[in-house]
């Protein structure tokens with residue numbers, strides 16, 4: 371009943387931390403506690419799969435930059451190619467569309483991204499049409515475009531981390547954690563449903579949208595809330611000229627190809643809850659009118675399916691909280707990904723594993739995301755939230 375490291379939550383973040391810790395050669399025992407091996411409500415399989423370097427904070431750009439490099443070689447690294455499988459990374463680009471009022475923010479983001487080596491471009495309306503010939507651009511004045519960002523298959527990423535971590539000796543315990551326990555300022559272990567206790571000197575909270583509630587069981591609340599987000603897949607009546615970049619309309623509606631279909635969604639203004647309800651009426655009222663205006667070929671479409679998933683939203687700056695909790699030694703947190711956890715999972719797994727194994731960050735310095743910033747009120751300045 372004793373492990374050297376316990377990871378709570380086996381979604382893409384927990385699985386990546388487990389995999390990277392084992393891969394670094396961490397000698398001790400590692401256990402991941404995941405309550406649901408089918409991941410029915412987990413955020414990872416419900417993700418839209420996008421990866422972009424178009425952020426407004428250096429740390430989020432750096433996390434994407436590092437992760438993109440890893441995703442490009444993921445099939446080989448994880449042995450997927452040998453099995454005829456793939457995360458199906460599609461480097462079709464990311465494109466933010468803007469009007470006059472967006473110009474200063476786009477220019478500022480462009481300068482930061484360029485200074486960090488991101489091959490981003492500022493586009494005029496005719497240039498936007500060259501990238502996406504089917505777009506209506508008359509009401510646009512600017513586009514922020516990165517041609518080789520893209521999207522991939524979240525479930526295959528997750529399963530690859532699970533399987534490779536198991537092959538490297540990580541134990542997967544399919545049990546529900548009910549509490550984290552501490553003793554004299556140090557984490558002591560966890561308790562699971564049924565009352566059984568597992569001890570460990572290191573516990574990593576990767577429980578996504580449920581992570582703040584679990585943290586409260588050890589008296590350490592975190593400003594992370596579950597935010598429902600809906601996604602829809604439709605069949606356009608007419609095919610588009612070219613594969614779409616993940617395109618974000620000024621209204622917030624985003625869309626990209628999903629095979630021959632189109633995947634779309636909108637970050638609606640909702641209160642925190644665990645609702646996984648999706649609604650055709652919402653699509654018809656709030657998304658379809660935007661789609662039909664932006665892409666005339668979307669005026670006629672067949673909505674095929676939808677789903678909802680949860681963002682683990684860090685309410686202060688919509689960027690993750692990562693690191694050892696200053697009030698409980700050995701208690702680590704990787705929560706609050708606010709809609710970008712899939713694309714940051716390789717970097718976060720690598721860096722947090724280094725922090726646990728070597729006692730310091732080596733590949734990427736995650737201190738800008740430290741938990742202490744809640745009290746320091748030192749926000750990372752991220753505004754590119756989709």
Ligand SMILES: Cc1cc2nc3c(=O)[nH]c(=O)nc-3n(C[C@H](O)[C@H](O)[C@H](O)COP(=O)(O)OP(=O)(O)OC[C@H]3O[C@@H](n4cnc5c(N)ncnc54)[C@H](O)[C@@H]3O)c2cc1C
Nearest residue numbers: 379381382383405413414417418420547578679711712713
């Ligand atoms: C609709 C939608 C679209 C998105 N689009 C993108 C995108 O385009 N790009 C991107 O990068 N990100 C996107 N995201 C965000 C991304 O999906 C998440 O940031 C990422 O999946 C978070 O991974 P996680 O491992 O932290 O959470 P999860 O995948 O939710 O994993 C947490 C796990 O913890 C387990 N758990 C919870 N409580 C307990 C407990 N008490 N005991 C044991 N286990 C427990 C859960 O069962 C779950 O499997 C999107 C999210 C949604 C909802």
